[in-house]
Amino acid sequence: MRVIMPNYYKKFVCKAERCRDNCCKTDWRIELDEDTYKKYQGVSGELGEKLRLAVGSDGDGYYIVHPCPMLRSDGLCEAYLSLGNEGLGYICRMHPRFINSYSDREELGVGLACEEAARLIMTEPMSLETDEMIGGEVSFKDDHAEAILKIRNKIIDFVMASDDIGKDISGILKYTQSIEAEVLGGQYKTAFEKIILPYDRHEEKSCENIAEVIEKLFDMEILDNSWTEILRGAKEKIKEPNGDFDEELKRIFCYFIYRYFAEYSLDGQMLSAVKLAAVSFIILRELFKGRSFDERINLAHMYSKEIEYSEENLENLCFDFFVDKVFEVEEIIKMI
Numbered sequence: 205m206r207v208i209m210p211n212y213y214k215k216f217v218c219k220a221e222r223c224r225d226n227c228c229k230t231d232w233r234i235e236l237d238e239d240t241y242k243k244y245q246g247v248s249g250e251l252g253e254k255l256r257l258a259v260g261s262d263g264d265g266y267y268i269v270h271p272c273p274m275l276r277s278d279g280l281c282e283a284y285l286s287l288g289n290e291g292l293g294y295i296c297r298m299h300p301r302f303i304n305s306y307s308d309r310e311e312l313g314v315g316l317a318c319e320e321a322a323r324l325i326m327t328e329p330m331s332l333e334t335d336e337m338i339g340g341e342v343s344f345k346d347d348h349a350e351a352i353l354k355i356r357n358k359i360i361d362f363v364m365a366s367d368d369i370g371k372d373i374s375g376i377l378k379y380t381q382s383i384e385a386e387v388l389g390g391q392y393k394t395a396f397e398k399i400i401l402p403y404d405r406h407e408e409k410s411c412e413n414i415a416e417v418i419e420k421l422f423d424m425e426i427l428d429n430s431w432t433e434i435l436r437g438a439k440e441k442i443k444e445p446n447g448d449f450d451e452e453l454k455r456i457f458c459y460f461i462y463r464y465f466a467e468y469s470l471d472g473q474m475l476s477a478v479k480l481a482a483v484s485f486i487i488l489r490e491l492f493k494g495r496s497f498d499e500r501i502n503l504a505h506m507y508s509k510e511i512e513y514s515e516e517n518l519e520n521l522c523f524d525f526f527v528d529k530v531f532e533v534e535e536i537i538k539m540i
């Protein structure tokens with residue numbers, strides 16, 4: 205079994221008490237696995253009582269109540285301090301890390317919804333590293349998944365070498381559109397042989413399209429009210445892109461491709477994965493204008509929390525990719 209990860213994966217360290225938006229304070233449903241639940245039942249004394257108070261249950265299983273009583277006022281987790289890493293439930297232990305399993309490999313990453321992960325994603329040019337997992341579960345190569353991962357990696361390499369990210373993302377949209385049906389039907393030759401070319405429409409960018417997309421975000425589930433203000437501010441100052449922050453934005457584009465391209469493709473939605481990366485690029489470029497690096501990190505993590513980490517919002521957005529004119533490939537290209 206191979207383990208693949210971006211070069212920055214091993215550098216991730218939780219900021220804990222220095223984090224401005226501690227994930228334990230976020231109003232997410234945090235599932236608690238059965239093993240940890242049982243472990244908590246066996247902890248004695250005041251700590252055990254507190255741990256049990258931190259757990260709720262319903263028809264879907266166990267979850268950590270909100271706000272989590274184990275989170276101390278200094279931002280540290282009492283369960284971790286008392287019981288160590290093994291005392292945490294799977295999600296608490298893993299977040300913001302994620303694992304995707306394909307073919308004979310596991311792919312690891314850190315999610316943009318965490319501000320420290322966002323900092324790494326935006327700072328480090330993406331390259332993928334491989335470790336061999338000793339004693340890992342042996343699995344067999346899946347040719348279809350292998351082909352999709354090869355195409356995914358070709359896209360990441362193309363983006364990382366880009367010196368005109370707008371034209372190159374447009375080119376990736378056109379490339380994906382042209383190969384999707386064949387690849388999903390098990391024909392990979394064209395996709396492997398075809399060179400991804402930059403695509404330039406030589407036309408004015410469509411600020412109306414960008415405004416329409418931002419407008420859609422207002423109608424989605426909102427986690428934090430300040431997100432509405434941020435969107436309103438961005439909508440009021442939409443203008444032609446000037447290339448600021450292209451390097452950060454292309455790393456974020458790669459994050460979305462790395463995380464979702466294979467998963468969506470195996471689900472028959474290859475083009476949606478590229479649209480998600482492209483639309484995230486467009487929205488974040490608007491949010492980033494005139495902002496400091498620290499503010500841009502905060503905005504990227506907020507976007508991820510509000511859109512990427514909201515199951516409902518992500519599902520709605522991906523549905524809109526199929527039905528809304530503004531998300532047709534040519535219309536997205538007008539915004540890039």
Ligand code: SF4
Pocket residue numbers: 217218219220223224225226227228299300317318319320321
């Ligand atoms: S959001 Fe990230 S840095 Fe902050 S507490 Fe959670 S894992 Fe740590």
